[in-house]
Amino acid sequence: MSDFDGLSDALEARRAQHLYRRRRVLESAQGPKVRVDGRDYLAFCSNDYLGLAAHPALKQAFVEAAERYGVGSGASHLVNGHSRLHHELEEALAEFTGRPRALLFSTGYMANLGAVNALIGRGDGVFEDRLNHASLLDAGLLSGARFQRYLHNDPESLQKRLAGSQAARKLVVTDGVFSMDGDLAPLPALARVTRETGGWLMVDDAHGLGCLGERGAGCVEHFNLDTDAVPVLVGTLGKAFGTGGAFVAGSEALIESLIQFARPYIYTTAMPPAVAGATLASLKLVREGQDRRQQLSALIARFRTGTEQLGFELMASATPIQPILVGEASRALALAEALEEQGIFVGAIRPPTVPAGSARLRVTLSAAHSERDVDRLLAALEQARGRR
Numbered sequence: 001m002s003d004f005d006g007l008s009d010a011l012e013a014r015r016a017q018h019l020y021r022r023r024r025v026l027e028s029a030q031g032p033k034v035r036v037d038g039r040d041y042l043a044f045c046s047n048d049y050l051g052l053a054a055h056p057a058l059k060q061a062f063v064e065a066a067e068r069y070g071v072g073s074g075a076s077h078l079v080n081g082h083s084r085l086h087h088e089l090e091e092a093l094a095e096f097t098g099r100p101r102a103l104l105f106s107t108g109y110m111a112n113l114g115a116v117n118a119l120i121g122r123g124d125g126v127f128e129d130r131l132n133h134a135s136l137l138d139a140g141l142l143s144g145a146r147f148q149r150y151l152h153n154d155p156e157s158l159q160k161r162l163a164g165s166q167a168a169r170k171l172v173v174t175d176g177v178f179s180m181d182g183d184l185a186p187l188p189a190l191a192r193v194t195r196e197t198g199g200w201l202m203v204d205d206a207h208g209l210g211c212l213g214e215r216g217a218g219c220v221e222h223f224n225l226d227t228d229a230v231p232v233l234v235g236t237l238g239k240a241f242g243t244g245g246a247f248v249a250g251s252e253a254l255i256e257s258l259i260q261f262a263r264p265y266i267y268t269t270a271m272p273p274a275v276a277g278a279t280l281a282s283l284k285l286v287r288e289g290q291d292r293r294q295q296l297s298a299l300i301a302r303f304r305t306g307t308e309q310l311g312f313e314l315m316a317s318a319t320p321i322q323p324i325l326v327g328e329a330s331r332a333l334a335l336a337e338a339l340e341e342q343g344i345f346v347g348a349i350r351p352p353t354v355p356a357g358s359a360r361l362r363v364t365l366s367a368a369h370s371e372r373d374v375d376r377l378l379a380a381l382e383q384a385r386g387r388r
């Protein structure tokens, strides 16, 4: 078969740049101890921050829901795939986040595409933090609105761009907790600047939900921000919630607009009802998860102290995302390999996921890790240090 205009060359070039990605095959449930490609590892790379992905209560709720509702939802929400479990979960998530309503999406990527594109189009403006998650950047680019990036976590840089904009609608979009850095967006200041110019703030709290706030309701609880301050709140369920899917929470008008106009909501099959059932069980554990969040804080402190003593460069993060900054992609890979030889699984994150020259080991901690697990990671890092 002939080559499709340089496909193989592009693959070869990616390999030469140490940017080639390959998939590993997981042969166990998600958790601190995993089996990957036939070998056991202690893992520090999942987003299962509260250790709920394989929790017995979630599994039981999932099985019970499957017994009653079957497996596939069989249709989109607007035809007849919107089950009682989906509906109950939406009501529970609205109450949990302190918003009038919430709407389920099948994935976080689709929630972001759907929300941005239902709200803005040609003639409007979208303003994004330059380190936003790829799904938010893609959503903004697809919208046809004028796309502007502002400096990372810099309300002044945002303010300048908003003040210079003639756009009809202005949508400001940010991660709540930055997925590859672990730092929090300065949401009160961003909300103020956005409101002063008549714009709307959209926050994607994929990594704060479950981890931040007394009840785990994420960055809006942490900063105490109501629907006026953050009109569009996105949460994902595949991370701390341990299930899958996502939701958008906000006003009655927002949610009705998404139901009418968000194409990734309308033209897709509803998530399996059992996923909604399991998420209802997960929500209960998240709400009552103070012990898990305390355990996480203790592990984060232990990891940071230990890693800094070893002379590694950490990022300014107080969340379970604790990247070790390495620099070159090849060095990040070598370090990840050195850890792997010692039975520790950590992901090397390289461009284009992060800016060139800022490749890193994205260490993530889970409430299911023990202090001994963190100590094993620290010992392995010490061993691997020579290969940086």
Ligand SMILES: *Cc1c(COP(=O)(O)O)cnc(C)c1O
Pocket (backbone or CB within 6 Å): 106, 107, 108, 109, 110, 112, 133, 135, 175, 179, 204, 206, 207, 236, 237, 238, 244, 245, 246
């Ligand atoms: C993971 C992630 C998403 C995508 O969510 P999925 O449900 O995995 O599609 C969106 N935004 C951020 C910030 C994320 O980290």
